[in-house]
Amino acid sequence: MIKVMWLGKGTLMFERILLINFLSLMILPSESYSQIRYEERDLFPTDSTVGERYGWAVAVDDGLAVVGAWEDDTLGVDAGSAYTFNINTGTQLRKLLATDGAANDQFGRAVAIENGLVAITAELDDDHGNVSGSVYMFDAVTGTQLSKIYPSDAGVGDHFGSSIAMQNGIIAVGATDNNDFGEDSGAAYLFNAATGAQLHKLLPSDGRAGDEFGRSIAIANDFVIVGTGGAANTSGAAYVFNVQSGRQVAKLRPVNGMAGDRFGWCVAISGTIAAVTAEYDSTNGNVAGAAYMFDAITGTQLTKLFPTDAFIGDHFGASIAFRDGIIAIGATDTNEYGDDSGSAYAFLASSGEQLYKLLPSSGMATDEFGKSIAISDGKVLVGRGDEAATSIGNAFLFDVTCLADVNRDYILSPTDFTAWIAAFNTQAPECDQNGDGSCTPADFTAWISNYNAGCK
Secondary structure, three states: OOEEOOOOOOOEEEEEEHHHOOOOOOOOOOOOOOOOEOOEEEOOOOOOOOOOEEEEEEEEEEOEEEEEEEOOOOOOOOEEEEEEOOOOEEEEEEEEEOOOOOOOOEEEEEEEEEEOOOEEEEEEEEEEOOOOOEEEEOOOOOOEOOOEEEOOOOOOOOOOOEEEEEEEEEEEEEEOOOEEEOOEEEEEEEEEEEOOOOEEOOOOOOOOOEEEEEOEEEEEOOOEEEEOOOOOOOOEEEEEEEEEOOOEEEOOOOOOOOOOEEEEEEEEOOOOOEEEHHHHHHOOOOOOOEEEEEEEOOEEEEEEEOOOOOOOOOOOOEEEEEEEEEEEEOOOOOEEEOOOOOEEEEEEOOOOOOEEEEOOOOOOOOOOEEEEEEEOOEEEEEEEOOOOOOOOOEEEEEEOOOOOOOOOOOOOOOOOHHHHHHHHHHOOHHHOOOOOOOOHHHHHHHHHHHHHOOOO
């Protein structure tokens, strides 16, 4: 028996010998947890119809999500739209439409959200010439359009808005078909999210025609990472820049990379660690896919990631997100529910170990689940690509946290016991282990039960 001394709210004390007895009752897992996890809920719009590409782009932050539908026809054929949701309830908040939206703008092709601000690209917008591109800013809750952003040198064919990311009030935007280093060499830009003022134009030190620099982009604190699209016969690259100066810090290339790997197709960054996908990598079979982790400052490759069930044609690396120590990666062409139904994976960034395989509770061939992915506070949002034009898209929310893993290191160990005591003494939310919304000694017993049950 474990004796708990209850000394009033905010204090819980265990006698030393009883603590030892308690530890002897624990089943001590030696590895982090890894199994299939299904969605907590889906985020489905009230008016979605077939062929809208709903779910092609997703973003999530602080309890809010935004999902793009770039073939929505409300304002004209393929004018596009986006939707915001409360992820805790699944409730749709707003449908977002550009105030000057027009046919073929493809508004919603890429999206970002932070601190209640939503950024949505329309890379085929024509304000500065045919498919010059633009970015729209909205209030996530009210749906009010706040501004429209262009680069200072916007021009015909730039495809400004090919990719987008936002953090700490800075917006990073790719323009794959800018021609500074030759046709479709590409560029990227940084803007102040509040004012729309352009801060920097980012160009690689060795840009060349056809690189499509800006195909992917991500930002974290002091660094922004930009990936290339490039021709099918090139191996690809990713570049790291300092946000404040706009100067290039490093060029990232994989060890033993091959032509046609599409390294740089998707990128992510957290702290000083960068993650880059190569969805055509063939280490585990033709276009099975892979992802790499790098030191963003030195450019040193740290590890190469594969799923435990990697297979020919999976396209692992079709999307990537990295936050709070978790890397989430989409694999659009796995076949759990039929050809190209798709899946996603969550990895522990510190070790590269796979935590979960993420699957929708139902699916079908050509769903391309994993086309888009985002993560925030242990919640992973995964969108479908919907290869079939007659499909209705969707976005699925997964919880990759575990109640017993109180310190959120994604490993169950006795340190979680210490973390639970600390949570109890501060009345932190992690204390609540029985789901009754309160923090009491009963949660101690519930934590033991949750711990011994493991993470599922």
